[in-house]
Amino acid sequence: MxxxxxxxxxxxxxxxxxxxxxxxxxxxxxxxxxxxxxxxxxxxxxxxxxxxxxxxxxxxxxxxxxxxxxxxxxxxxxxxxxxxxxxxxxxxxxxxxxxxxxxxxxxxxxxRPKEWSPATYEPVFSTYGQSGLVFHMALMNDDFTGPAESTRFALGSFIPIAARVEEHTHQPMLLLMEECIATTTPQPQSAHFYNIIGNKGCLLDSKSSRSRFQPREVSSEIRLYLQAFKFALEEEVFIHCKLVAWDPSGIDNTKKACNFVKGNGWELVDNPAHSKLCDCCETTCKSRWSRSVRSGKHGIVQNAVLGPLTITEVGP
CATH class of the missing domain: 2.60.40.3210 (Zona pellucida, ZP-N domain)
Structure with missing residues (x-):
């Protein structure tokens, strides 16, 4: 029972x-x-x-x-x-x-029932969001052509993560990762966590690692190479992200994706010529009253979680 x-x-x-x-x-x-x-x-x-x-x-x-x-x-x-x-x-x-x-x-x-086991490993988050949008987030293989073959990642290796939104009949959307943290629980409310993305789309981890948002192929998908970090080694780790679907014409300093490039500062993934929008990554990216996808007030937000995965010590 x-x-x-x-x-x-x-x-x-x-x-x-x-x-x-x-x-x-x-x-x-x-x-x-x-x-x-x-x-x-x-x-x-x-x-x-x-x-x-x-x-x-x-x-x-x-x-x-x-x-x-x-x-x-x-x-x-x-x-x-x-x-x-x-x-x-x-x-x-x-x-x-x-x-x-x-x-x-x-x-x-x-x-979990003793007889239960997954047919294949497919760590995909999927849910029905507002306005008929379906969000997905998954651990991927190295070239993003399919799901990851393992949930174990050596310290310093890359963890490929992809998130996308299915638009169906909706207008084209820009998908952003507004916040991401790692915890040791399936719930984001944890005293022990590692901050990956914050300040409205700033890849904070890229300041001290080789983690990078990848150039986009389509606006409705965002890809991230996350370098495995020294957090809860050999324990179960869960990655919690806030995904935002937004009007592609409405990028500002609160709706963006920014990498830190050593020697060059913060760079806007979708248009490096407008990297000034990332300047607030060093301070606070304050919310503004922006034009909405539907009503002029806000975009569409969905929380997602991946895991469990394990970060292991590099072998001898």
Whole structure:
């Protein structure tokens, strides 16, 4: 019988604040889960809650209830070690409401069945994002022609990572990695982490290594050669990234991809002639009110995770 682990310790800081105004009951079962959100704020409309792509199974003036299977609502499944993790986001979206929009992570963790094993290794993150976009992130082989053949990387070797967004009928999008960190847990909330990308698209690791964003072949994909770093050697490592799909004409100092080139400073991957946009990588790249893909306010953001992978000491 699989056992669930209550996830309150793993909540994002914003979600933790929101939880003060609500009572959350989560019941994780092997094939389905139940969630009851009891709201204390008078202006909240419980019918506006969404669990992934699912509307509430039922709602009342104070409660939103979801009884769903993991095959619905675009749950994300990740297998790590002897655990199976099913995760999703509970979102409150009410433009113009007195209750602020927020996201509350929902996580169910089970013991992995002994008979379970993957048919092939394919460390791909995939989910359904806003506006019909599908995001992917994967560990790749050296020339990016297929998935990585191993999850073990020697210290100093390169870890090829590719992320892309499927646009379908959507207008062309520019995919960016806004933030990436490495942790030893499937969740990004960890006291022990290594900062890879930060400051709105600056490859911070490139200042002390040979890590590089690669020149683009298409705007909807971004490739990264990450030099294996000295972090949690011989332990399970997870790479968490915030992916951003953006209007290609709307690049600014908060929507960019920048490498550090020794002796030359920061360089903009998509157009080195405009590398001045990367100058803030040494300070703080502040957000600006920018033109949106859809409404003039923001792009489309999706969190992704890769792992587990292992960084090993270089052999004799």
């Amino acid at each position: 699989m056992a669930f682990i209550w996830h309150s310790a793993l909540l994002l800081s914003l979600a933790a604040v929101i939880a003060v105004y609500a009572d959350v009951k989560l019941d994780c079962r092997p094939d389905f889960m139940s969630l009851v959100w009891t709201e204390s704020r008078h202006h909240a409309d419980t019918s506006l809650f969404r669990l992934g792509t699912c509307v509430p199974t039922s709602s009342s003036p104070r409660e939103a209830t979801f009884n769903v299977e993991y095959t619905d609502c675009n749950f994300r499944m990740m297998v790590t070690g002897n655990k199976v993790v099913q995760s999703n986001d509970l979102v409150y979206w009410a433009p113009g409401s007195q209750v602020q929009t927020f996201v509350h992570p929902v996580i169910c963790v089970f013991d």
